[in-house]
Amino acid sequence: MPDTPARPPSGMEGINGLTAASFVSAFGDLFEHSPWVAVAVARSRPFTTARMMHDAMIAHVRQAAPDDQLALVRAHPGLAGQEAADGVLTADSTVEQSRLGFTRLTRADAEDLAGLNLRYRERYGFPCIVALARHATRESVVEAMRRRLPADPSDERATAIQEIGHITAARLAGRLGRAGGALSIHALDISRGGPAPDLAFELHRNDGGGWRCLAARRTDASGRTGGPLLSGLDMEPAAYRIDYHVGDYHRAQGEGGSFLDIVPIAFRISEPGVHYHIPIQFTPWAYATYRGS
Amino acid sequence: MPDTPARPPSGMEGINGLTAASFVSAFGDLFEHSPWVAVAVARSRPFTTARMMHDAMIAHVRQAAPDDQLALVRAHPGLAGQEAADGVLTADSTVEQSRLGFTRLTRADAEDLAGLNLRYRERYGFPCIVALARHATRESVVEAMRRRLPADPSDERATAIQEIGHITAARLAGRLGRAGGALSIHALDISRGGPAPDLAFELHRNDGGGWRCLAARRTDASGRTGGPLLSGLDMEPAAYRIDYHVGDYHRAQGEGGSFLDIVPIAFRISEPGVHYHIPIQFTPWAYATYRGS
């Protein structure tokens, strides 16, 4: 199976230390049939995080010559297209198309999709690329394709590259053992016996050289955040710290002493493919945390 | 009672904002009958902490002309001496001498002490000054006096100024409402069900401009420290943070994952005259803290 790469190192230290050849061997297939992206980015190392490395790859694609961009976009298979019928999909594409059932369509659905693909390709000159992982159902994919049919051609090429960005980020997360990883929180006000809504906090990561703020957020009505704070490619193994503005929270409710103000919760993510759920329970005078599940 | 000063502001912001006259009015009597110390130091403001302000006072005394130093030392009353008999002790001195019973000695004890005082004054030319607050019993004071009788005269003047430093620090702590204040900790390893010995930690204070490390220590066999981390004059109202090296502690025992490494506990001291006892209970995966008593 020439498509299956050797497992790359999971941490950036290991990746930064690879020879250019090994780097290309490990990441050359992230971009469909286009190892030139990895070849170029190998020279830009070191990177602090995998996200930054991926950002560099996408930036390189965006700055590439129009013909190179077009070649990359055209290197992608159509959805449920000829490549699948001929059995020449890459391993990644096979997995991605299978999840939503594009590899086992009814005849009617297959014909509908073929028609859509044809109209798209006639208009723009390249196959319609959709980051399937961002869709929950096949219907949602087909609807997105229909919406993109009447776009401006030059806008649509940017859209195609954006979708390639989503696809390759997910592929890289998988290569680095981060698929399925997530960081979530839950804040409980145990003086009141319920969730702590509207609690401001910041998430920081220690990138070796110091603490860097990744996000400044507030909890929702359930004391949580809508989605995870981190997931997939962003689950960089590192030290993290969440600063909860517990003092402001209590002052907003007209209560609390001044004992606790900003409560820092510090922890290390070392298994980036795992769900870290880290709740906090607090009063104006006490708090507790633990690794939940 | 002309000796009783108006209550000064308790925070450094207030103290730094006083006019020179008000500053001297508030702190001129810290040094026995020697307002010149406060007069000089009023011009060196602002100070970040009361300890720094007191350090500046002592530095000023150490750099003063020899005659001024001698005048300051001589301004102190003898222990159970003529001033007490004549009722002309300052308010501070009265409280200090009363605590250990120097104001109600038996005739025999009074005669012993008078003899000691006389020999000391004959040898050095100034009264024997002892920071009574650092002694638990009258016997301990008397023993210290005996030990100091055979010293070198120039060394002994430095010793007298050092004792004046202790006396005035305690007086200033009292003026600022910090007498009786303390910060103590207790670390419990609730995976093992006992105290956490030999746990490294640092105490930091946020002096407005950032975090400053005040001490780097280890817990003793009982998971505590010998004495309080802060007390008296050092109980500066401010934000504090204790960084516990929980990861190192667990690694030293050959256990623990890598989830918790340095655990920061952040809190504010706003009542500097009160005892803050702040325990931590931890495992390799969880921790809790609260304001204890």
Next chain:
Amino acid sequence: MPDTPARPPSGMEGINGLTAASFVSAFGDLFEHSPWVAVAVARSRPFTTARMMHDAMIAHVRQAAPDDQLALVRAHPGLAGQEAADGVLTADSTVEQSRLGFTRLTRADAEDLAGLNLRYRERYGFPCIVALARHATRESVVEAMRRRLPADPSDERATAIQEIGHITAARLAGRLGRAGGALSIHALDISRGGPAPDLAFELHRNDGGGWRCLAARRTDASGRTGGPLLSGLDMEPAAYRIDYHVGDYHRAQGEGGSFLDIVPIAFRISEPGVHYHIPIQFTPWAYATYRGS
């Protein structure tokens, strides 16, 4: 709206204290057009719990004369049947049929269902009764109806009464403000940093006269239980206690001292329509709990 009863008392003390007439007024419509069930059970009061009161109602139906049973069963409307078309559904039935869309079927679906209803009624002599709240989709309801078509007629009458039991239990839960209420747990082993699987525990309720064991269970691999421990009608306002066999859990892992054995967590449910989530975090030497969300 003659179908809407006055809100009954929510606690059993209040219900036990109602006059027979008020009791029938409050609960006479639980059983479709059959207040005789409430009339009979009013005389059997007091009941300790609402579940026991409902059990008595069902027992009364099971012991009723065959003609009375038949009349009760026949009093129920068909699914998407003539009563809905004529607008004479009871308020309860309207809500129940609307949830899954039985009141707004396509013509094709309506015809299918009418056929099923007809064949069922021809075979058994009464309408097909399904406790809709126990089904997530209309398809699941229709499948259940098909499965019941070939049954033995005397078995099928028992099945109809069983379904009526489910329907009336849900109605009673609604009357008493318990719809949506639930009790769930989550056990975390904070020495190991993960869920505590296979932890034995018992749930007890204090029924005034003492503690009564309601269930003896074990946590699953996620430290939870498959569904809630209590929900709906069983959310009796009372004192509860969960006894966790933490000592056995640790012994099974070859660890832990003997400090904690059975850990009791006691709490009161006073809002039976609310979700009580009550996690426990423990080591062999410590534990904590809180009302979560």
Next chain:
Amino acid sequence: MPDTPARPPSGMEGINGLTAASFVSAFGDLFEHSPWVAVAVARSRPFTTARMMHDAMIAHVRQAAPDDQLALVRAHPGLAGQEAADGVLTADSTVEQSRLGFTRLTRADAEDLAGLNLRYRERYGFPCIVALARHATRESVVEAMRRRLPADPSDERATAIQEIGHITAARLAGRLGRAGGALSIHALDISRGGPAPDLAFELHRNDGGGWRCLAARRTDASGRTGGPLLSGLDMEPAAYRIDYHVGDYHRAQGEGGSFLDIVPIAFRISEPGVHYHIPIQFTPWAYATYRGS
């Protein structure tokens, strides 16, 4: 050293299972030179607790014939008396008299004490027996002896037996490895950030057959109790439970919901010679406990 007994079993199960001869061998010397007490009580086994066993011993002495009582009392050495001078003190008496310095008196003190002993013995016909462990200083012992000189002779014999009770309870605690053991608590209201004063609680022990209330108490202003809840002989290895009336505590302050009412904290004492400090931190909605130190 014929005075040193073989170490007895530490749990009541083991003690109840001893042959009569082994029981007397283990406990015959608790009562000074009077193995007849152990001989009698050996037949009254089984006992649930060591305290109950000791109570049976004292009851047997109280019901003994006057001559036997007198013989027991007379078997005790005087304080700093002839037995010490002759080197014939029992091992227990030597340790007890040494602690307060009775074995190394100045001549003046020895003469005073000899006078007191003589007057006491002339008046009552037996030596003055004092449970030294209940006194902190020699002065306190001497003062107690002086107070007892003018008593009524029949009262004084009862007093002597009472003192023998204290002495033998401490000896038995030592034999069973319970000297130094203690149970203490500390209740903290972490909604308010301070101790929880006036919190009612009961201490229960599970004596195999069920829970038995040992004490009903309230916390003091510091959230503690004046002395330990259990100590010495009463540190029976067993399961214990403390029921804290947290609901009443919050209601008395006009706050708190109804989620927590009586909070049970259950634990096992298995090392009766050790200090168990078991704090509780609570809000109206959460609580935590751990084995402290």
